[in-house]
Amino acid sequence: MNRICTLFKIKYPIIQGGMVWCSGWRLASAVSNAGGLGLLGAGSMHPETLREHIQKCKSATNKPFGVNVPLMYPDIDQLMQIIVEEKVPIIFTSAGNPKTWTSYLKSNGISVAHVVSSSKFASKCEEAGVDAIVAEGFEAGGHNGREETTTLCLIPAVRRVTTLPLLAAGGIGTGEAIMAAMALGADGVQIGTRFALSEESSAHLNFKQLALNLNEGDTKLLLKKLSPTRLINSKFSTLIEEAESRGASTEELRELLGRGRAKKGIFEGNLEEGELEIGQVSSLFRKIESVDEIMRDLIEGYHLIRQKIQDDRLFPPA
Numbered sequence: 001m002n003r004i005c006t007l008f009k010i011k012y013p014i015i016q017g018g019m020v021w022c023s024g025w026r027l028a029s030a031v032s033n034a035g036g037l038g039l040l041g042a043g044s045m046h047p048e049t050l051r052e053h054i055q056k057c058k059s060a061t062n063k064p065f066g067v068n069v070p071l072m073y074p075d076i077d078q079l080m081q082i083i084v085e086e087k088v089p090i091i092f093t094s095a096g097n098p099k100t101w102t103s104y105l106k107s108n109g110i111s112v113a114h115v116v117s118s119s120k121f122a123s124k125c126e127e128a129g130v131d132a133i134v135a136e137g138f139e140a141g142g143h144n145g146r147e148e149t150t151t152l153c154l155i156p157a158v159r160r161v162t163t164l165p166l167l168a169a170g171g172i173g174t175g176e177a178i179m180a181a182m183a184l185g186a187d188g189v190q191i192g193t194r195f196a197l198s199e200e201s202s203a204h205l206n207f208k209q210l211a212l213n214l215n216e217g218d219t220k221l222l223l224k225k226l227s228p229t230r231l232i233n234s235k236f237s238t239l240i241e242e243a244e245s246r247g248a249s250t251e252e253l254r255e256l257l258g259r260g261r262a263k264k265g266i267f268e269g270n271l272e273e274g275e276l277e278i279g280q281v282s283s284l285f286r287k288i289e290s291v292d293e294i295m296r297d298l299i300e301g302y303h304l305i306r307q308k309i310q311d312d313r314l315f316p317p318a
């Protein structure tokens with residue numbers, strides 16, 4: 001039995017990553033109903049908004065779902081209290097130190113996974129006592145590691161330092177990529193970009209349409225001095241890029257970024273002024289699909305490629 005499926009009590013080892021302005025109760029419940037694990041993205045919610053989404057998610061699915069909490073969240077105590085009160089069974093923490101909250105959450109019966117971008121931080125997760133690790137490579141949408149380690153290099157490196165259940169993230173959007181991630185040592189996958197562009201995602205239609213017309217090279221990892229973020233090339237990203245290439249200070253960049261940019265871009269669909277976060281893998285997709293269609297395609301794609309690879313004519317034995 002797959003360790004991720006056993007840990008989270010789900011049918012397929014496919015996690016829908018928590019995503020600011022995309023993953024509310026509609027997306028999370030649709031993924032959980034389809035046999036994966038849906039995560040509410042608390043990073044863009046006020047604490048009481050999160051409570052509302054948790055309650056709506058509970059009415060929309062009787063399957064397990066979880067919450068993603070970026071640990072730099074300002075009202076984090078309040079957020080964690082709501083998660084405990086509402087008896088959410090699973091939490092995925094990111095962007096911070098896994099030691100801060102893991103034992104508190106586990107003592108409340110919550111399973112904890114933490115997102116890392118290096119094997120060094122994967123070891124810290126083990127010390128912190130998490131139940132699973134998400135290793136997220138450079139290709140991924142959203143905030144990212146500074147070292148630019150690709151998923152292809154990161155997964156085997158993390159597998160070497162830990163025996164914990166491992167989820168691969170970054171650049172995974174097809175059944176073939178799931179197969180590749182499992183071959184590298186992952187027990188399952190976390191997918192963001194493809195679900196961000198689904199029918200059930202709360203991202204603005206302008207954002208989805210733009211992201212579904214990208215080619216390779218149309219996103220870049222910027223804002224390394226603040227928090228490295230993969231952005232679609234746009235008027236706003238060009239401003240940031242120019243500032244960075246003339247050596248702008250952290251303060252200057254912070255001012256340029258201002259507040260609410262991700263909301264403006266992803267949720268309000270302002271393609272010029274907003275921060276447009278999406279992964280490299282977006283260039284493979286051209287239309288808005290329902291979560292059910294995506295899940296079916298992922299599972300069928302996985303089994304087709306698995307059969308094809310088993311054919312020795314494609315790669316003769318030694």
Ligand SMILES: Cc1cc2nc3c(=O)[nH]c(=O)nc-3n(C[C@H](O)[C@H](O)[C@H](O)COP(=O)(O)O)c2cc1C
Pocket residue numbers: 016017018019020022041043044068070093094095115136139140141142143169170171172173190191192193194196266277278279280281
């Ligand atoms: C629009 C967007 C917003 C994201 N927001 C978050 C977030 O709030 N917290 C988090 O841990 N990861 C966030 N991520 C990362 C995803 O959870 C996931 O790990 C990543 O998208 C996987 O790589 P992929 O985009 O190649 O599928 C975001 C990704 C995208 C595309």
